[in-house]
Amino acid sequence: MSPDFQAVLDDIATTLQPECGMAGQVASYIPALARVPAAQFGIALRTCKGEEALAGDATTPFSIQSISKLFTLTLAMRRMGEDLWDRIGREPSGNPFNSLVQLENEQGKPRNPFINAGAIAVADRLVSLGNARADVLAFLSDLAGELVDFDEEVAASEAETGFRNVALANFMKSFGKIDNAVAEVLDLYFHQCAVRMNCVQLARAAGFLSRDGAHPVHRRKQVTTERQARRINALMLTCGTYDAAGDVAFSIGLPCKSGVGGGIVAVVPDHLTLCVWSPALDATGNSLLGLKALELFVAKTGLSVF
Numbered sequence: 646m647s648p649d650f651q652a653v654l655d656d657i658a659t660t661l662q663p664e665c666g667m668a669g670q671v672a673s674y675i676p677a678l679a680r681v682p683a684a685q686f687g688i689a690l691r692t693c694k695g696e697e698a699l700a701g702d703a704t705t706p707f708s709i710q711s712i713s714k715l716f717t718l719t720l721a722m723r724r725m726g727e728d729l730w731d732r733i734g735r736e737p738s739g740n741p742f743n744s745l746v747q748l749e750n751e752q753g754k755p756r757n758p759f760i761n762a763g764a765i766a767v768a769d770r771l772v773s774l775g776n777a778r779a780d781v782l783a784f785l786s787d788l789a790g791e792l793v794d795f796d797e798e799v800a801a802s803e804a805e806t807g808f809r810n811v812a813l814a815n816f817m818k819s820f821g822k823i824d825n826a827v828a829e830v831l832d833l834y835f836h837q838c839a840v841r842m843n844c845v846q847l848a849r850a851a852g853f854l855s856r857d858g859a860h861p862v863h864r865r866k867q868v869t870t871e872r873q874a875r876r877i878n879a880l881m882l883t884c885g886t887y888d889a890a891g892d893v894a895f896s897i898g899l900p901c902k903s904g905v906g907g908g909i910v911a912v913v914p915d916h917l918t919l920c921v922w923s924p925a926l927d928a929t930g931n932s933l934l935g936l937k938a939l940e941l942f943v944a945k946t947g948l949s950v951f
């Protein structure tokens with residue numbers, strides 16, 4: 646018998662309430678994100694059968710940031726197949742998400758699609774395929790079953806201050822690994838990061854990852870093949886939380902993708918997809934309470950890939 650998920654989520658929200666906003670730091674290197682109040686916590690899940698449960702601030706929209714990398718990777722895998730991997734690796738980096746160091750010795754080929762360099766390389770591929778900004782929004786809206794949009798203020802804020810991303814894109818371009826104009830590629834990257842969604846929408850949108858690639862709502866429609874869904878989950882487990890991925894696999898044991906907006910999407914294959922959100926981050930850029938919530942969820946339900 647499956648657990649009473651609503652009771653589990655209520656319990657997690659109540660347990661973490663006293664800690665909400667008490668530790669960690671809201672991302673401040675993107676000025677528009679620095680203004681988000683830290684004392685917020687939301688959690689939502691959607692099972693493979695379509696049951697939904699939510700608690701706390703699960704319907705408050707937030708900046709999805711690097712969670713977008715999950716969906717742009719999916720779009721690129723759908724449209725390019727194996728060719729995608731000529732430009733992007735599949736190894737954990739063991740370095741902060743915005744680090745430049747490995748690119749120098751590795752001829753401008755990013756370690757994986759979930760660090761900034763890798764996501765910028767994916768954005769370049771999508772720009773080559775055309776209509777990328779509209780495609781990203783249409784894809785996310787279809788998966789979430791609701792219209793989603795960019796937060797133009799956050800996108801502008803990133804464009805003004807994203808000096809490291811500008812450096813990463815130019816550095817890869819110097820190795821001949823970016824085909825399009827750097828400004829165009831970064832415009833897509835900054836916009837995908839600036840999509841606003843809430844926990845309920847994200848738990849739904851990532852639903853195909855717990856359903857062998859089947860669309861979260863339309864069972865007969867495949868978002869990806871079963872093999873592609875398995876591979877995306879593998880990348881999330883090994884690379885989805887940056888240089889904390891080993892620790893997260895150890896303490897939580899679920900494929901996860903986090904963002905500096907404080908969101909984390911987690912997948913229990915063949916069971917459900919979860920999204921937690923709390924803006925205050927730990928030193929690795931992962932939501933502090935988000936990780937605690939996932940640890941509690943696994944402890945309470947026994948659901949994990951291991």
Ligand SMILES: NC(=O)CC[C@H](N)C(=O)O
Nearest residue numbers: 710711742761838904905
């Ligand atoms: N880890 C993140 O969420 C980083 C995304 C952020 N937009 C950046 O480029 O720095």
